[in-house]
Amino acid sequence: MNGLRVDWARPWLAHCSALGAPAEANARHQAVAAALQATSTATPMRFVPQDALPPEEAYEAFIFRTGEVPTRDNLHDFFNGLAWLQFPQTKRRLNELQAAEIARRGIGADRGPLRDALTLFDENGAVLDAPPALWKALLARDWHRLFVTERARWSEARLLLFGHALIEKLTVPRKGLTAHVLMAPGALQSIYPRDECIAEALSATHLATKPFMPLPVLGVPGWWPENDDFCFYDDPNVFRPRRPP
Structure with missing residues (x-):
């Protein structure tokens, strides 16, 4: 190879x-x-x-x-x-x-x-098991709350990258690389990152709605040394606010 x-x-x-x-x-x-x-x-x-x-x-x-x-x-x-x-x-x-x-x-x-x-x-997905406070911040795309204000709660969270194209891209890490986090049926339910649990959550009807939230993976605390400096999250080209409806 x-x-x-x-x-x-x-x-x-x-x-x-x-x-x-x-x-x-x-x-x-x-x-x-x-x-x-x-x-x-x-x-x-x-x-x-x-x-x-x-x-x-x-x-x-x-x-x-x-x-x-x-x-x-x-x-x-x-x-x-x-x-x-x-x-x-x-x-x-x-x-x-x-x-x-x-x-x-x-x-x-x-x-x-x-x-x-x-x-x-399949290519870019991820599964997040996290406290409700982190889910709420993610759904709001409130990056400061997700990664700074609630930073300590990431010790209770598990982010599993499933998508093989995303993992391939991370062999050369870039700040903008973003996972699409699967939202399980039921707005704030998280999925324990085990094979059988993920498979059970994959409903054709639910997936057709594209129930994903973007998450810049190098923002995860402990995943990239540069995010120890909170200015890392001030980049609007990566940590974009949620568009108004």
Whole structure:
């Protein structure tokens, strides 16, 4: 696998470093699909080279039909495979919903609101388990309250980055990188960041409403040394106020 080495000590990788570090080490010497397959223990999915995907078949439909995940030799597909290993129930649920929507609507220029939301969560999603005070500040996009006034409450919170594209981008951290935090059905309910709990929260009807809140991930206390200086949050290009209705 070409590209950057992964710094597994980063706090946003704490949930997947035990599986990810040895898999990445193996991927330096063999195809990513083979490295992931050698690591696979908890999922019946198989990782196969990208050329196993027929050119006329949609990626999601192929996975649903065969139980095989076409995988290229790059970091993006490595982190996608790692998500399959770490969160098999959630990834299967996303795939089931994608495949059902493809079967219903076919493949066209317009993916529709449900497939857009599924892709957004799969690529860039996150799950937050936090006290109500943090949720209220996040919903208001009151960044000063979220990260400064209520800073001590982050010791009670857990932010889990699910989206593999977001995690890939964080191999070169940039201040503006933003997760889309899934809001569970029921305005302020949080989801305990376990595979089965996330999968259960993925309702097609709810997801079609795009129930996500943006969260600049390097603003999380303890995740980036520069945010110890509270001027970090004064950047309106990253910490944008909520637009009036």
